[in-house]
Amino acid sequence: MTGTFVGMPAFPTAARAALADSQLRSNLAHATSTIRARRLAVVGELDGWEELRLAGAAIKDNTLLHLDEHLLALEASLTARGAVVHWARDADEACRIVAGIAKDHGADEVVKVKSMATQEIGLNEALAAEGIAAWETDLAELIVQLGDDLPSHILVPAIHRNRAEIRQIFLDKMAAVGRPAPADLTDEPARLAEAARLHLREKFLRARVAVSGANFAVAETGSLVVVESEGNGRMCLTLPDVLVSVVGIEKVVPTWADLDVFLQLLPRSSTGERMNPYTSIWSGVTPGDGPQEVHVVLLDHGRTRALADEVGRQALRCIRCSACLNVCPVYERTGGHAYGSVYPGPIGAILNPLLRGVGTDDQVDSLPYASSLCGACFEACPVRIDIPAVLVDLRAQVVDAHRGGVPRPEAAVMRSASWVLGTARRLGAAERASGLVGRVAGRLARRSSSSGRPLMSRLPGPGAGWSDARDLPAPPAESFRAWWKRTEGGHR
């Protein structure tokens, strides 16, 4: 079964381990740079990308501000189209509903389309506890599941595995759960995909119950949309008798026409394609075609908590395209696992604290600091989520939540940083002081960077916690201001 992230260490500790994993780093760097280039090409060829982003953000904002009305409209149109609508306050309730439906049909297995929402609620584990096997059918999810592993990227969850490892996982693990991998399997991607096709085809043809998420849910028409590449989604949405879709309440869009924005924004931002290979749209039950029993579970699980956050609310616009991951320098170097959540990267750094609240879990509280605030995520985001602004606001919330107790090192550093940066005079004084530190640190430095510049191991005092997880270049012996004054801006 796919593991959960429970008990993950806080970001700095996990990041340190990830940074030491050179396979993960090089795969991620390759993946993110490839997808980045593709995305730029297809975004660049479309006229009016900025207007589309504005439209996407505005539609989502308008929807969120009247979410209650749109949810009621969605419920009404789904019901009118023969679907059964369920509401789930939290993960447990959602899992119980899905398990209950499977049991009603005597199913001891379900096939699944890759869905962030079902991962978020730990559905596979919950079903397993009820004796129901949940088969992931997306190739990457299959690799993760068979490898008893954790996903590392929203879009390409098995990007941390290379082809030789995938071959070994298939050879070792497929036989125990269904059709074995062919004995002469090579590590050619086409052969590996073929092995997955045969292994899963058996399950698709047999399955009676399927579980999906949805990328969009249209309130006006009761239409659910699933965007995918491989066709496993189509299999799950079409072949079984019973279909259960777990849909976060923020997935609703008001009208059918709104899809003309999102079906352009999503594929170009996500896989960097003009259009993804397959998009399935269904509105309740279609007599004689596809599942004749259709359930939709509307999931809260922290979304209303995020909705109440004036600054953070915009995170609910997210269409899970993963563009922000691919442009993030922190993500590229540490990878998905270090975030300890199914939502990694910049969006994970804001969504997890917003969904779960700050001040109770060190792991969650560490996430808003997993960023250099460079702003690349905002530039890439198709629905213009100002991730840096939300990060800064969440940092303040984390600080507030810990106020009264022992101040967190990040808090102390941020506070003194803002005090120091507050006026030019203080900055000058601090730079002179750190120049002093620099001369000491330069002598004490045990390590040096690839460019030969000495690196500092640990900041003294309240900065220690911060520098524990970072390699800081040791400050130069002379501060910039001192240098500027001495050389008259480099002219002397």
Place this chain on the structure above:
Amino acid sequence: MSARDEILGRVRSALTQADRSPVAVPTTHRGRVHEGDLVELFVERVEDYRATVTRCADSEVAGTVSRLLPEGTSVVLAPGFEWSVPGAAVDSGLTAVQLDSVGAVVTGATVGIAETGTLVLTHGPGEGRRLLSLVPDVHVCVVRASQVVADVPAAIGVLDPRRPQTWISGPSATSDIELDRVEGVHGPRTLHVVIVD
């Protein structure tokens, strides 16, 4: 309290402080004018996905489809398909298991989208149930040049949301293994598009 009422209540209280005045939504993406030949653009974009494209006259559809399929392939036609294809059987409600041993399927489509090279099936007459164009390994999709629209907004404008829809842009594909694109995982691994002028 029911989960429904509780969630709706949470939504409402989350928004009590919020400024709920509407945000203006730009609509400049609709009704964009495309210069050049839409059908040619459609051909180019479909071929980008490594699908084959053949253009032919109305009277040549049967011959064109036959030539695309290797000799001896078992072929199923969507009920209500406009043209006849020699040797093909019209689907009579085959099960998924039965379709798994069928070599190829021939269907029509409702809309072609030029800018993205997409075919949209709405699974009415001539297009077949959803599983028909999914389970066999080869899909031949026949679309009239007059069904090609410019872009996604134009397609959304003519499609009926009450119909189930499958938007198809090239053959099934994955990039999950070291980001190498592999054609074909679960859907048809070969997609032939025939455009009737």
